[in-house]
Amino acid sequence: MIARDLTRNPIVEKEYRTRMRTWRSSCALMACVLIVGGIGWLIFALISGITARYTQSNAVNYGLVLFIVLLILQEAVLTFITPALTAGAITGERERQTLDLLLCAPISAVALLWGKLIGSMAYVLLVLLVLAPVFSLTLLFGGVAVHQIVIGLAVTIVSALTIATVGLFFSTVFRRTIPAMVLAYIATFVLVVGVLIGGWVYQWARVVITYGSNGSNSYTSAALIADVSPAVAFIALSTEDSGSSSFQFQTVPDGPFKGWTYWQFNLAVNGLLCLCAFGGSTLLLAPGRGAPWRS
């Protein structure tokens, strides 16, 4: 029953239709290409201007710089778009007064949420698809291995999936779209940027308090929280083969995840967050063993 709900889901088809029948969807896609392409071009132009002559080694640097810049830009765009796609998914049905009609149809809460999630993630994948030509510029210059691109995209997609399920969770918590949207954006900021700042500030404060301002900057398990941010995985990935001094480690050096690469850690933590947020949404929408009772 659940397998059928997940594979032949009418909500997904409806989401495809309704989402793409508004000018906003097309405009958002166009804006994504213009922003990412424009900033990518700007970075490229700046680097080209600074570097006097175009040589083969410069080209490799261009490729790496473009790779990391585009990965982060892509993540930023999805961070901005994804909460808007899912934070209104259930509250929107409630406000349109269609949620009751869905809940009294023989379709499970899991199938309903799955349909909403897939419908939103399809749009996210469409954004990545239209950005693919821009992203492919990195291949022109070389310096980036195919597996780095694949892993970078995987981290981006899983990060977007986490943001989408967190948005979906807040959509089931609140009755109105606006508070759900606000909380979804705050949670997204925390997951992408907040953990980074929080983890690094904690690490810096610990070092200063323990050793003074000249103390050893050794890694602590508490700093692991910063590694939840996809930015850490992107930076580690882009410095993978260069032995760059700007980023000290390629794998988590300490704690329970010692030896894991940053992208592995990121995928695992985000995957876990996805499961928790989706499970929580299901329980909130259908507290009584698959029956959508709302008391």
Add this chain to the structure above:
Amino acid sequence: MIAVTGLTKRFGARPAVDGVTFEVPAGEIFGFVGPNGAGKTTTIRMLATLLRPTSGTAVIDGIDVVRQPERARRRLGFMPDFFGVYDRLTASEYLMFYAACYGVSRHRRAKIILDLLELVDLADRRDSLVDTLSRGMKQRLCLARALVHDPAVLLLDEPASGLDPRARMEMRGMLQELRSMGKTILIASHILPELTELCSMIGIIDQGQMQATGPVRDVVRGLTPSRRLLIEVLDRQDDAVTLCQRFPSVQTAELTSGGIEVAFTGDERAMASLLRSMVSDGIPVVAFTRLEAGLEDAYLKLTGGGEDAA
């Protein structure tokens, strides 16, 4: 077809529905009336598996809606008192979507939807966006949506609310057609005259408790034992009113713009006797009419003349 026994729903300490019991046999139209906040919508939402009852049982087509909500949903069609439409879908896409939600096989959907659109007289608007339909059309589309899986029981909450007289007549015609197709229909409504014409059974609920239930005629007769007479006279109205008030079987007699309205408890012989007295007293009687007690009278009697009486 619908059997409700001791159905209770409490929100905190306050009972919204308190031990409601009624039965609706197959193929009947049951009118469910009561003032705002009486518990009609809460009862319908429990029957539609959207609210879990605090206690009591509700069985639809032999299926307990509390124990087997999944199965019950396949047997019932629910139409709430709001439209609940997706603006960016066409009428046929809207029905297709719900048909898929109810598991109607893909190859049957097109035929079913065409039939339903013809039933609700929207076949020529099948490719129109729902947003462009009038209120009456949206209401009819919602009725079609409730029918996509061919349910045995229809639960309709205020199906004619906000509709103009013509749209109401069309809705009434559609419901009668559905009854002739063998559907069992429960309608919650405030529009009592329409329910009188449409329903074969009635349930009057007030403050969460069922006050009366049964065939419409039995309920009305049981609640309004006195008859009403309308007497028109050419002149001497005051004498006529005084004579009526002195007559043993008359409860009240009042002069209104249409004539003298008399609440009468006697039988037909007593009625003839009253007429004879008036004529022999020289009062020029031009009309002596018995008014049938209606659902409004029964409703007002039970609900204390609530402000929502239509």
